[in-house]
Amino acid sequence: MAKKLKLAIYAGHGGVDSGATGEGYREDDLTLDIAKRTTKVLRGAGHTVINNRTTDVNRNISADAKLANREKVDAVIEFHFDAAGASAEGTTGFYCEGSSSSKKLAQCVNDKLDDVFKDRNVKPDTSTRHGRLGILRETNAVATLQEVAFITNKNDMIKYNQRADEIAKKAAEGILSYFNEKLPEQNPNRHDGAVVDSIPALPKPDFKTVPSKMYKAGSELLVYDHNKYWYKTYINDKLCYIYKSFCISNGKKDSKGRIPIKIKSVKDLRIPVWDNTKLSSGKIKWYAPNTKLSWYNNKKGYLELYYPNQGWYYTANYFLK
Incomplete structure (x- = not known):
């Protein structure tokens, strides 16, 4: 029997913090969009999902971590969109340095999203400009932060707009694969x-x-x-x-x-x-x-x-x- 999971699907930034901008988009809008789509897929498969936000409101990383801990979730996945020069493209998964479980979860999600975007592999949070990522450090459950694509890359944004539901499904598949679970097959009838x-x-x-x-x-x-x-x-x-x-x-x-x-x-x-x-x-x-x-x-x-x-x-x- 398939295991029913409790998952935290979080959208990065929000409210006064728009995050990165590019190609006419705000990062906080895109992270909310992919979080909602992924949540819908997972709930449709019978899993329980909590979100840090469902509208464009301010978020607090420590408060979000405490929410996940209080709800005793099985995993935390936070979505972001990267930004750099216009030629930079692809998807990147970040994990908590020193945590093999976090690295495995990041790899599971990244391995699905790189079916759509260029694979930039998974990296420890210590490689970021922040030196550490709070959502990975302050949560008790295994956690990953996924930079879905580059908001500053035209082709990445075209792919996202044209294939958003597919991308959300792949993210959900990656999350479930960490637990050796799958999305239920669509009934052909x-x-x-x-x-x-x-x-x-x-x-x-x-x-x-x-x-x-x-x-x-x-x-x-x-x-x-x-x-x-x-x-x-x-x-x-x-x-x-x-x-x-x-x-x-x-x-x-x-x-x-x-x-x-x-x-x-x-x-x-x-x-x-x-x-x-x-x-x-x-x-x-x-x-x-x-x-x-x-x-x-x-x-x-x-x-x-x-x-x-x-x-x-x-x-x-x-x-x-």
Whole structure:
């Protein structure tokens, strides 16, 4: 069973201390960005993460070290961006001089980030202009400080902007590799997408049937009343059913008993997700078109969505794209 870790993911600088600047960027903005992205990856893998800051506020190194010690974290990783002449490039990991565990952690993270940036290797904190790095010296847990890339190098910044999520994932992989752990493999059956802006006309008043036709939001048509929940209409002389909640109507019938309806607009339309595989009654979540959702396919005519605190919900496969 995979070990669940408690990690401190820290962003260097902040507030009145912008850190280095270059290529139109401030170091404290970039460190916060990579810290947030890496935190998201690690939490998504089930690990507990604490941060020294989540907004642009002042930070205190000793206070951050005390926080990590008080929380009894398994490791501390602090992100920075380097600065030098415009030609300097690459990623560098720093470790506490004399600590083999700190050096190993630095190497693990650096070995992943050098897949993207030039490898500048790992170095002891005594090689820096400060002579020592407080976050490495004052924390009880193993710690490393990673200079992700050079803020003063155009190519490094282009790489970071284009591949930030990938870089965060690699940082997370490096951290976990120190503990002989891995990120969980992506389920190939899991898909990321969004809610459609169309509704079905179904051959039966049952969301598990295959639609005869999909009507776009805002479409107008003539239907007949069926029951409390459904309208009925004919498509190519075949009887079909449309769920009333998707429609707007004044209920008035024409001389032939038909009711003019309009499918709700994208702004007002809501698509259902149920807590049961019958796709009826029970608890229902309603989503606006284009809402981003992740789901799992199956061979039973519906899609599965998982909510950590509520369990599985289900919807028809034509409601998501």
